[in-house]
Amino acid sequence: MAVEVPFLPRRLPLRGGRLLGRWGGAAWEYAPALVLLAALVGLWELMVQVLDTRPYILPAPSAIWDALIDKGHLLPNHIQATATEAVLGLLAAAGGGVLLAVLIASIPLARRVLYPIIVTSQTVPAIVLAPLLMVWVGIGLESKLIVVALVGFFPIVVSTVDGLASADRDMVALVRSMGASRIEELRHVLIPSAIPGFFAGLKIAAAYSVIGAVIAEWVAAKEGLGIFIIRSQASFRIDQIFVAIAVIALLSIALFVAVHLLARVASPWKYANDQGENGS
Amino acid sequence: MSEAAVAIRGLRHTFPGTRPVEVLDGVDLEAAPGAFVSLVGPSGCGKSTLLQVLAGLLAPDAGEALIEGQSTVGEPGLAAYMPQKDLLLPWRKALGNAVLGAEIAGEPKAEARQHALDLFERFGLAGFEESWPSQLSGGMRQRLALLRTFLVPRHVLLLDEPFGALDAITRREMHQWLQEVWTSDARTVLFVTHDVEEALILSDVAYVMSPRPARMAARFEVDYPRPRRPEIVTEPEFVADKARLLAALDGASTG
Numbered sequence: 383m384a385v386e387v388p389f390l391p392r393r394l395p396l397r398g399g400r401l402l403g404r405w406g407g408a409a410w411e412y413a414p415a416l417v418l419l420a421a422l423v424g425l426w427e428l429m430v431q432v433l434d435t436r437p438y439i440l441p442a443p444s445a446i447w448d449a450l451i452d453k454g455h456l457l458p459n460h461i462q463a464t465a466t467e468a469v470l471g472l473l474a475a476a477g478g479g480v481l482l483a484v485l486i487a488s489i490p491l492a493r494r495v496l497y498p499i500i501v502t503s504q505t506v507p508a509i510v511l512a513p514l515l516m517v518w519v520g521i522g523l524e525s526k527l528i529v530v531a532l533v534g535f536f537p538i539v540v541s542t543v544d545g546l547a548s549a550d551r552d553m554v555a556l557v558r559s560m561g562a563s564r565i566e567e568l569r570h571v572l573i574p575s576a577i578p579g580f581f582a583g584l585k586i587a588a589a590y591s592v593i594g595a596v597i598a599e600w601v602a603a604k605e606g607l608g609i610f611i612i613r614s615q616a617s618f619r620i621d622q623i624f625v626a627i628a629v630i631a632l633l634s635i636a637l638f639v640a641v642h643l644l645a646r647v648a649s650p651w652k653y654a655n656d657q658g659e660n661g662s
Numbered sequence: 663m664s665e666a667a668v669a670i671r672g673l674r675h676t677f678p679g680t681r682p683v684e685v686l687d688g689v690d691l692e693a694a695p696g697a698f699v700s701l702v703g704p705s706g707c708g709k710s711t712l713l714q715v716l717a718g719l720l721a722p723d724a725g726e727a728l729i730e731g732q733s734t735v736g737e738p739g740l741a742a743y744m745p746q747k748d749l750l751l752p753w754r755k756a757l758g759n760a761v762l763g764a765e766i767a768g769e770p771k772a773e774a775r776q777h778a779l780d781l782f783e784r785f786g787l788a789g790f791e792e793s794w795p796s797q798l799s800g801g802m803r804q805r806l807a808l809l810r811t812f813l814v815p816r817h818v819l820l821l822d823e824p825f826g827a828l829d830a831i832t833r834r835e836m837h838q839w840l841q842e843v844w845t846s847d848a849r850t851v852l853f854v855t856h857d858v859e860e861a862l863i864l865s866d867v868a869y870v871m872s873p874r875p876a877r878m879a880a881r882f883e884v885d886y887p888r889p890r891r892p893e894i895v896t897e898p899e900f901v902a903d904k905a906r907l908l909a910a911l912d913g914a915s916t917g
Contacts, residue, residue: 561739654794
């Protein structure tokens with residue numbers, strides 16, 4: 383006997399984002415991450431309270447908040463110093479990275495000569511390099527920029543070279559058939575092809591640039607979050623260290639998001655078929 | 663005697679490699695100025711190679727390839743070339759893609775844009791000037807690629823199976839439309855296809871190529887009055903010509 387299967391509506395997909403508009407949609411998308419983060423912080427608070435952990439071992443989130451309120455006025459100068467180093471260092475990494483990538487992609491000899499050196503340069507830890515740079519160029523802004531740039535240029539070079547290499551050879555042939563010069567080939571086909579790759583590398587570099595700046599400050603600096611951490615450590619203010627960690631995280635995320643938005647502006651064709659809500 | 667718009671004499675080419683592939687074995691061809699000339703041949707017979715030589719992208723082993731009397735060897739940019747794939751630049755909107763060739767040829771930007779805008783309607787692209795290529799349908803992309811080719815300021819157009827990727831219905835429309843555009847334009851067209859019917863509908867002259875290594879197997883003058891309607895394919899004269907062309911194609915294949 384045939385059994386009539388009743389129509390069972392499946393669970394409706396969560397489409398809240400569509401009703402909330404662009405920014406509401408973004409909030410909806412990241413809501414789960416925020417909920418998880420809040421839950422972890424809550425659990426942390428609870429553990430510290432229940433186990434009565436000493437504040438110089440692990441302060442409760444509430445104590446960290448208090449430290450922020452208490453010592454917050456010291457932060458703007460430090461943040462400004464670190465942010466300046468990170469952003470300028472990132473710019474230097476982007477400029478140098480693109481230059482090297484174009485050289486490597488267009489001259490086979492440059493590829494053979496430069497690639498091994500570039501890869502080797504990444505095997506020297508920044509924490510080892512930073513003190514040497516202090517000796518060579520002093521403890522000013524320059525040494526920090528160099529550390530940030532050295533940390534950041536590698537992913538930019540690698541992904542920009544890949545981007546240039548991924549250019550459609552038929553497109554290059556097409557513009558060549560139109561009588562284009564080498565420069566025009568670069569301008570019309572190779573560079574636009576490399577833009578998404580470049581930004582993929584720049585995003586990674588942006589995420590690391592704040593850490594790079596902090597490491598450089600750690601060695602020697604007058605201002606910056608690295609110095610703030612060292613001073614907090616010296617006075618056993620673990621709560622202040624956590625404040626610095628939170629600020630570093632927020633700064634890194636802000637830079638990452640800024641690069642992401644820049645990528646959208648610079649490669650609008652990649653996002654032409656989005657309606658806005660599902661961004662990226 | 664007026665100079666041929668396209669002239670090919672004794673063209674030979676072999677792609678080197680561990681197993682060298684001989685593609686062109688002494689090919690001859692001539693296209694009078696303003697003529698629509700088709701090149702019909704089996705897949706992989708070297709039609710595209712021939713166009714690449716004329717586009718200046720490939721230096722042949724031997725023979726001559728001339729556009730308006732000038733050798734194309736190592737000299738790209740003498741003709742407007744449309745490859746098989748539409749190859750629209752994804753980072754340029756429709757209008758930007760349309761003017762690419764004109765821009766590279768050194769036409770002033772504003773002028774090139776105006777010229778292109780005037781033609782968007784004729785190419786069935788009105789209203790899509792600011793669309794990204796990824797937002798266009800296959801037929802529209804193909805028409806945009808054709809528009810880009812038309813806007814290259816050259817007297818000779820080299821079209822490599824421009825409708826190969828389209829469905830039969832869109833194809834028929836494109837045939838009508840290409841005839842109209844070409845009639846008003848009076849440029850020389852060298853049109854590569856493996857579709858015998860398409861060649862007969864569009865051309866003044868149809869060349870049949872043999873399989874690889876290619877030679878010219880036959881040359882047909884096609885003189886039906888223009889404009890040619892799609893219904894022409896059912897007329898007895900057309901059917902007979904189609905049979906002759908197919909026979910030439912088959913004869914070329916069996917040697």
